[in-house]
Amino acid sequence: MQKKIIYLKDTDSTQQDRVNDFYTLFSNELRDTNLIEQASVVRIADMGLYEKGVAVKILPENIVYTGLKNTDVKKIIEETIKGNKVIKESLYEKKSKQMRAVLKNCGYIDPESLEDYLAAGGYKALAKVLLEMKPEQVVEELKKSGLRGRGGAGYPTWMKWNFARGMNSPEKYVICNGDEGDPGAYMDRSVLEGDPHSVLEGMIIAGYTIGSSKGYFYIRAEYPLAVERVQKAIDQAVEAGLLGNNILGSNYSFELEIRLGAGAFVCGEETALIASIEGKRGTPHPRPPYPSVKGLWEKPTIINNVETLANIPQLIFGGGAKFASIGTEKSKGTKVFALTGKVKNSGLVEVPMGITIREIIFDIGGGILNNRSIKAVQTGGPSGGVIPQEFLDTPVDYENLGKLGSIMGSGGMIAIDETDCLVDLAKFYLKFCVDESCGKCAPCRLGGYQLLHLLEKISEGKGEMEDLDKLKKISYAMQKASLCGLGQSASNPVFSTIRYFEEEYKKHIIEKKCPAGKCKALIYFKILPPKCKKCGLCFKNCPSAAILGSREAGYVIDPIKCVKCGLCFDVCKFKAVTKE
């Protein structure tokens, strides 16, 4: 009989006592039953489970028991170790709400090995397309699947490809948009670094479908590892005959090249991206003509996001109908989100479309840090909006998020709790858009600046009621009149925060108060004499020498010198410092 290993871990906390007690119990029990030769107990640091009580994982069968009590030890040894039976009552069943499709290989295969990708079923879809399918059939499959662009706007992928396919031109181009500039989003980076071949395969299939022989990878220069891995993947594919002339013995030829971005957020916009590849300043130009008609060097071009392309191989291999079986009526498949902010477990999550935001935040993310209450969720980065907690049960898809005044975007999802100020948040995103605006069109260049100016005024306590109307008016004008997506959506954070949190804005304007205590000009620190124990901790820690007094006389804060850093508030053990 193979020796069994019992992994032991207290998933609730880092209390050593409980684990040690169980360790002793298990060891004693094994000794008493003379099973030391057959099994050993190991305390481990992490099991990937949280808040499930004391848990054990028994190898080689990989049985996981959770929520164990002292009395269970005997039973486990008796039944599972000795009798090879599973105890159903304690068995932990995995109820993950995630579904890995795009990320299925990330972390499981060696991204620098073509063999690994092939072993995971890679390039089978390409072979199927080249040997068995006509371009029309590929488009047909895409149409059946209902796949929509994952870059933000959610344009149906089949339509884009079909336009370009229908164009009569000897030269056409495929571009992979890997210019992921959203602060707080790193889905594309993970795919490019974790599974570059899947994106390559998607691009070759795209090239075959529209009749293009040349493709470009546009990747941010800030992602050196992604660039390196994609280059390696291209070299490997060329060597294996998966790129170049007569791919897999067919008549189809395709070549790929990497172009580096150079740190301009606006280059994620497709016409700006094209300008950048052409060796121009990355400024967008009006559409139509759309790139699928007149794109790179005025030739028909399709531009797809990394995640969209990474979806293609599994979609073709499994068939469009299978892909369409996941998701909601109008949004199919899965979506990768970068879950950050005030959640307990942050990171990349891949979920089927139609899951509710609450499930993502609470079931996958584990809820809000420090058990505070959630105030809102921000999606779509600087182009998106906030979704207040009343709407957390909304299923995630393009339409629903749009209705709530936010967007799917590339997949940033930031949880905001009660200590965050929405005015401050809007200001943060707007600052980003103002910095990144290319300056070509007036609504974005001037509008953004004016919005920022108004928000600064409000957060400094100098706001007036008419500023709210001005904010709305300028936001509206920017949405309607800006040239590209950046300007059109730059005001979204302002629009949606006013829509749901007008009260908070009014508090800033009328009462000159910041309820979350974030806007520095509107908060004041004070020491309450009855609570103060005169310990002097605040006095020692104050960075600007704004606390006056002595251990005998007690302390007061000089409001003129105070820089409102909040250090005294944080260090006071007696809650004698108040913030208002």
Place this chain on the structure above:
Amino acid sequence: MNNTCTCAPELKEKEKQDGIKELKEFIKEHKLLHDKQGALMTVLHKVQEIFGYIPREAMDVVSESLGVPTAHIYGMATFYNFFSLKPKAKYQISVCKGTACYVAGGARLLERVEEELKIKLGDVTPDGLFGLSITRCLGCCGLSPVIQVNEEVFVRLVPEKIPAILEKFRKQEKKTK
């Protein structure tokens, strides 16, 4: 009249010649894209890599070999954040302005560095030794406030410690000379 452009300072003669030679070879070897201008991004990345910034002389070389006006290249170099018109300093000082460091007094560190070096944020000292920039977060918030000099991070600082740090690098520089 002195005919130097203020937007890009002069390089040392030898470094310049070597770099320009390398650049010319790169352009010659590099497969041109659809048209010559299409190679511009790739070539500018190379210039930045060779010199550490985009010097005026290199702009002229690129302009001649690709047939693109220098003005256009200047436009590219100023549009993209990745390209720089000023040489990077030998020791780049980044003061963290992340939330934690800000709260712990990072702003005062910045003031002190500015005072000591007599330069403003984003500038480089005349001897090219120190450059000053801010960074959003270095991920060591528990040790705030911090500054980073090249790869080295200095933690739990007070403004009084700044001169010693600068002196350390000045000494290091003297030794290498």
